[in-house]
Amino acid sequence: MNFVEVIERKRDGAKLTRGEVEAFVTGTVDGSLPREQIAAFLMAVCWRGMDGEETRWLTEEMLHSGEVWQLATDRPGAVDKHSTGGIGDTVSLILAPLMASVGTPIAMMAGRGLGHSQGTLDKLAAIPGFRTNWDRDGVIALLDRCGAAITAQSEKVAPADRILYALRDVTGTVESLPLIVSSIMSKKLALGAATLVLDVKWGSGAFRTTVPDAVELGSALKSVARDMGVACEVLITDMNQPLGPALGTAIEVREALEVLEGRGSAALRELTLRLAEELLVLRGETREPAKRRLLNALDGGKARTAWDRIVEAHGGDPNPKILAQPLREVTVPASEAGWIGAVDGRALGWIAVDAGAGRRKVDDVLAFGAGLVVEPRIGDRIEAGQPLARLLIGKRTVDESDLTNRIRSAFTIVPQRVEAPKLILGTVDEVAAHLGGKP
Ligand code: URA
Numbered sequence: 378m379n380f381v382e383v384i385e386r387k388r389d390g391a392k393l394t395r396g397e398v399e400a401f402v403t404g405t406v407d408g409s410l411p412r413e414q415i416a417a418f419l420m421a422v423c424w425r426g427m428d429g430e431e432t433r434w435l436t437e438e439m440l441h442s443g444e445v446w447q448l449a450t451d452r453p454g455a456v457d458k459h460s461t462g463g464i465g466d467t468v469s470l471i472l473a474p475l476m477a478s479v480g481t482p483i484a485m486m487a488g489r490g491l492g493h494s495q496g497t498l499d500k501l502a503a504i505p506g507f508r509t510n511w512d513r514d515g516v517i518a519l520l521d522r523c524g525a526a527i528t529a530q531s532e533k534v535a536p537a538d539r540i541l542y543a544l545r546d547v548t549g550t551v552e553s554l555p556l557i558v559s560s561i562m563s564k565k566l567a568l569g570a571a572t573l574v575l576d577v578k579w580g581s582g583a584f585r586t587t588v589p590d591a592v593e594l595g596s597a598l599k600s601v602a603r604d605m606g607v608a609c610e611v612l613i614t615d616m617n618q619p620l621g622p623a624l625g626t627a628i629e630v631r632e633a634l635e636v637l638e639g640r641g642s643a644a645l646r647e648l649t650l651r652l653a654e655e656l657l658v659l660r661g662e663t664r665e666p667a668k669r670r671l672l673n674a675l676d677g678g679k680a681r682t683a684w685d686r687i688v689e690a691h692g693g694d695p696n697p698k699i700l701a702q703p704l705r706e707v708t709v710p711a712s713e714a715g716w717i718g719a720v721d722g723r724a725l726g727w728i729a730v731d732a733g734a735g736r737r738k739v740d741d742v743l744a745f746g747a748g749l750v751v752e753p754r755i756g757d758r759i760e761a762g763q764p765l766a767r768l769l770i771g772k773r774t775v776d777e778s779d780l781t782n783r784i785r786s787a788f789t790i791v792p793q794r795v796e797a798p799k800l801i802l803g804t805v806d807e808v809a810a811h812l813g814g815k816p
């Protein structure tokens with residue numbers, strides 16, 4: 378097959394054949410397709426899209442590009458969670474110990490940062506010694522030992538996603554429904570937990586910026602999960618501003634610890650508890666008692682204790698004092714008084730990336746001390762001179778005045794009071810029904 382013709386067919390809006398989709402995935406994984414053709418194909422898909430059948434083919438080919446672990450056969454009780462990506466989204470770091478502490482094992486195949494968003498793997502890499510390159514036996518041993526296993530895509534499992542994810546990150550091809558669905562679901566299905574909760578974000582800091590677009594993504598994810606026999610719930614949640622105030626790597630680990638210690642971001646705590654609740658309900662528990670059990674585990678310190686166990690089991694050092702610190706902090710004040718009317722989440726995400734919490738090029742090195750802490754939330758009153766954000770400078774050389782200017786422009790300050798956006802809109806079916814669409 379001449380792959381240039383496949384690229385041209387997608388460029389011109391044609392529906393691909395299963396053989397062509399297979400050729401794309403096979404050629405990506407075995408190295409026979411040059412990177413420029415992979416990138417051009419991704420851009421064509423980004424522009425032209427794929428129908429439901431093409432998306433399913435792509436997901437299946439990516440799933441079968443490596444080992445299929447089927448964890449459910451050995452550990453039927455194991456659950457999994459994934460978010461479609463955002464900023465200040467530290468949920469996974471809190472959810473893992475929380476689930477472990479209530480006796481529900483959780484296995485997650487996490488990703489690195491993608492585009493403007495920071496990834497769980499990058500945050501965990503800030504913990505000295507923390508390993509994420511586990512094989513199937515390693516994951517099962519972790520689940521038995523500490524109740525949680527966090528692993529990366531590798532050459533062995535979901536290898537197609539590992540390659541495509543890294544390329545999409547640096548070619549402007551993240552924002553595509555079929556590429557997001559196949560990326561997420563190939564990893565989730567390769568791991569093969571029987572129960573899955575998905576946090577689909579909408580807003581300025583998400584890859585889908587409107588509610589209908591997020592619902593479209595959520596429904597597509599849920600229907601692939603359902604077709605593959607996975608018990609799945611999807612929540613549609615707000616990403617018009619950072620979920621927790623911290624954007625970065627080490628700083629997000631510290632933020633997760635704050636929530637585990639009963640302090641920290643209220644939004645982060647609320648969303649983590651709700652996702653955990655959905656997992657227990659999918660596992661057959663009654664909602665109210667499940668909720669109480671989770672609250673007790675979080676507030677009674679059991680989840681905090683589980684964190685240390687999980688970090689140690691993954692080879693990491695749980696002492697928070699050794700996490701990288703910024704070399705310096707720069708506070709960016711508001712230049713006028715008013716109410717925070719809007720936040721450009723994507724711009725804030727890219728600022729954190731450029732400060733050192735992410736990559737512009739595949740081989741960029743992260744600065745674990747770097748990041749951004751966003752102070753006010755939408756709807757908050759702010760006076761001139763009060764801090765909008767603190768820029769954390771790490772070991773990467775940055776253009777400080779460019780970053781601080783970009784921080785200032787990421788906030789819209791308005792003269793009248795504004796409503797804070799609702800954090801959890803509902804399940805995808807509830808939100809779809811509300812929009813008047815089909816659930
Ligand atoms: N998370 C993923 O794993 N892949 C995407 O494409 C987006 C979010």
Ligand code: CA
Pocket residue numbers: 460462463466495496497
């Ligand atoms: Ca995330």
